[in-house]
Amino acid sequence: MENGGEATKWRFGAANPALEAAGRQSIRSIVSGLFDSLDKSDPRPVAPLGHGDPSAFACFRTAPAAEDAIATAALSGKHNCYSRAAGVEEARSAVAAHLSRELPYDVTAGDVVITAGCNHAIEIMMAVLAAPGANVLLPRPGYPLYESRAALCGLEFRHFDLLPDKAWEVDLDGVEALADENTVAMVIVNPNNPCGCVYSYHHLAKIAETARKLGILVISDEVYDHCAFGSKPFVPMGVFGEIAPVVTMGGISKRWMVPGWRLGWIVATDPCGVLREKKVIQSVIDYRAISVDPVTFVQGALPQIIANTDKAFFENAMDVMRKTAEICYQKLMDIECITCPHKPDGSMFVMVKLDLSSLDGIHDDVDFCSKLAREESVVICPGIGLGMKDWLRITFAVDPSLLEDGLERVKSFCKRHGKTKEVN
Ligand SMILES: *Cc1c(COP(=O)(O)O)cnc(C)c1O
Numbered sequence: 350m351e352n353g354g355e356a357t358k359w360r361f362g363a364a365n366p367a368l369e370a371a372g373r374q375s376i377r378s379i380v381s382g383l384f385d386s387l388d389k390s391d392p393r394p395v396a397p398l399g400h401g402d403p404s405a406f407a408c409f410r411t412a413p414a415a416e417d418a419i420a421t422a423a424l425s426g427k428h429n430c431y432s433r434a435a436g437v438e439e440a441r442s443a444v445a446a447h448l449s450r451e452l453p454y455d456v457t458a459g460d461v462v463i464t465a466g467c468n469h470a471i472e473i474m475m476a477v478l479a480a481p482g483a484n485v486l487l488p489r490p491g492y493p494l495y496e497s498r499a500a501l502c503g504l505e506f507r508h509f510d511l512l513p514d515k516a517w518e519v520d521l522d523g524v525e526a527l528a529d530e531n532t533v534a535m536v537i538v539n540p541n542n543p544c545g546c547v548y549s550y551h552h553l554a555k556i557a558e559t560a561r562k563l564g565i566l567v568i569s570d571e572v573y574d575h576c577a578f579g580s581k582p583f584v585p586m587g588v589f590g591e592i593a594p595v596v597t598m599g600g601i602s603k604r605w606m607v608p609g610w611r612l613g614w615i616v617a618t619d620p621c622g623v624l625r626e627k628k629v630i631q632s633v634i635d636y637r638a639i640s641v642d643p644v645t646f647v648q649g650a651l652p653q654i655i656a657n658t659d660k661a662f663f664e665n666a667m668d669v670m671r672k673t674a675e676i677c678y679q680k681l682m683d684i685e686c687i688t689c690p691h692k693p694d695g696s697m698f699v700m701v702k703l704d705l706s707s708l709d710g711i712h713d714d715v716d717f718c719s720k721l722a723r724e725e726s727v728v729i730c731p732g733i734g735l736g737m738k739d740w741l742r743i744t745f746a747v748d749p750s751l752l753e754d755g756l757e758r759v760k761s762f763c764k765r766h767g768k769t770k771e772v773n
Contacts, residue, residue, distance in 0.1 A: 371497040376400065379734045383722045391726045396747070396755025399718075399728040401542065401697040403746035404606050408669050411607050412662040418653035419610070419646070428646035434638035436463025436614075437648035443655050444614050448597065452587050452618065460617040462633050463651075465643040467572040467613040470598040472498050473640065474568055474615065477632045478533050479504035485568075486527055486535040488519065490543050490700055490735040490742070492570065495536055508736060509535070513690035513700070517544035518552050521559050528563045534596075535565055540573040540583060543735050543742040544700045545674070545693025547581040550588075557589035566624070571599045572613070575663065578671035579694025587618025594619040596629070601654065603697070606666070612647050670697070670745070673752055677745035680756035686763045687741070697746035700732070703739050709768045714739045720766075725758040 372378060380399040387395060403409035422428055428437075435441060441458035449455045464470045475498040478485060484505035487495050491508075499506045507527045510520040524535060537556060540547045548556075560567045569586035577583040586595045600613025615633055617624040624630055674693045681689045681699070686707045693699040703714055711717050714731035718741070721727050732740030745752060 367501050367503070371501040375497055376493055376730060376734050380728060380730055383718055383728045386719050386722050387726055387728075388723055393726050393758075394751060394754075396725075396727040396751055396758065398743050398745075398747060398752070398755055399730040401603070401744045401746050402608055403697065404608065406748040406751075408748055409606050409666065409746065411605050412658040414657035414659065414662075415601075415605050415607065415650075415654045418650040418657060421653065422646040422650035425646075425649070428649035430645060432463075432642060432645045432648055435634045436461070436637075436643070437645060437651075440648040440651040443652035444616065447655050448585065448587065448616060448618070451585050452590075454590070454620040456587070456616055456618060460619075460630065462615045462630070462637055463643055463648055464600070464613045464615055464637070465641050466602055466608070466611045467570065467598050467600040468494055469611075469641065469643070470600070470613050470615045471495055471570070473633055473636045474534075474596060474598070475499045475504055476502045476636055477629060480533070482531050483533045484529075484531050485533060486524055486565075488536060488538065490732065490737045490740070491536075492538055492542055493734060493736070505531075507532075511541070511544055513544075513702075516691050517541060517546040517700070518548065519556055521555060524559055525563065528565065532563060532565055534568050535560060535563075536568045536570065537586065538570040538573075539586065540576050540695030541698075542573065542696045543698045543730075544691065545696050545698050546691055547577045547579065547583060547695035549581055550584045553584055553586055554589055554592070556586070557592035557595075560593035566594045566596060566629075568596045568598065569618075571597055573603050573696040574599055575604055576667070576670065576697065577695040578667045578674065579692075581694060583695070585618070587616075590618040591620050594621070594623040596624065601651075604663070605654065605658065610644075610647050612643055612651065669749075673745040673747065673749055674699070676749060676752055677743065677756065680753065680760070681743070684756075684760045684763050686767065687759075693745065697744050699743050699745065700735075700737070701741050701743060703732075703741055705739060707768055708763065708766050711766055714741060717741070721759065721762050725762050727755045727758050727762075729759070 441461040479502040489508040509523040511517045595618045597616045597618045602608035689701045718731045730742040
């Protein structure tokens with residue numbers, strides 16, 4: 350259509366630089382890029398070792414009791430309404446009781462805010478803490494949604510290291526060196542994605558002491574709570590809430606293997622009430638009120654999901670995970686260009702180092718992963734996406750036979766691209 354003979358000049362465009370910067374860091378976009386580069390003519394099944402979503406595999410099907418709870422809630426007609434900003438009251442109480450069982454004090458429904466998954470909890474906490482000039486300390490390697498969400502709301506972030514030679518413990522000296530008077534929080538992920546480690550009671554106590562010394566709060570991402578299948582038991586960070594205030598974030602995505610149900614929580618595990626005094630929880634509820642709502646009937650089902658899922662389901666899931674972690678570790682030990690500093694004993698991931706000097710014509714971790722996807726139909730997440738260039742993150746929450754097959758293909762890929770040894 351003509352506009353006085355001249356074409357209309359449209360003034361808009363998707364050009365928010367903060368959003369572009371935030372989006373570039375996302376694992377989802379890296380991994381989906383790798384899926385796009387797969388060779389469609391390869392008859393072998395794709396081995397999806399790049400992202401953790403075991404729900405696709407029969408051996409990781411969620412508990413029937415959890416599915417029943419959802420069906421009952423959906424059919425009851427009681428949950429067709431909007432929920433309150435903090436969440437459905439019964440769901441808040443259920444989470445409070447669920448967490449209190451493992452704490453030396455009780456959290457109450459008023460300490461709990463229900464979110465649309467743990468990712469939503471990350472979004473909310475980064476926004477709540479984004480005071481002008483403030484900064485947060487994030488782990489490297491980490492879970493890049495923290496960086497993306499902080500970038501999007503103008504919150505400065507600084508990285509402390511996780512130490513591969515110390516079972517991926519937090520470099521607490523590094524934390525102290527990074528912090529200044531504008532530091533407000535540090536984030537830990539336990540059990541840890543991407544490293545596959547579980548922090549000891551002793552190490553968590555030291556983290557709390559450091560946070561106290563610095564006057565900062567600890568955000569503990571426990572979306573993998575109880576995904577611990579080695580010798581170390583899972584200890585909630587909230588146990589140390591008296592030493593320093595702890596915001597515990599979690600959800601049902603990983604433990605119940607239902608990431609599609611989008612249900613998580615933010616909980617003040619802070620017996621001294623510092624978070625309340627500092628209005629952090631009110632601010633979380635205020636943000637929730639203008640953000641997305643978790644689906645009401647999933648919230649309505651939560652008390653029954655928690656109450657009715659039997660121990661056998663979790664024990665069986667951990668047996669399978671222990672087995673796949675073992676397969677993964679053994680297979681990786683057998684691949685020359687890959688070293689694994691720590692055998693995974695928690696979460697669904699392991700972090701391994703790539704030795705590029707033993708490979709021919711592979712420039713870096715991204716090049717490795719894209720050629721691997723194209724040639725072997727195996728998808729692995731390059732470390733750069735998590736702040737660790739020339740490392741790889743591999744998930745073992747995959748059907749055991751597909752995992753074995755996928756890692757065999759990684760092995761033959763490495764052999765094929767290996768430098769031919771000089772014969773003398
Ligand atoms: C998977 C994951 C999340 C997101 O959990 P959802 O409940 O699916 O949103 C958050 N943090 C870490 C470390 C994760 O691995």
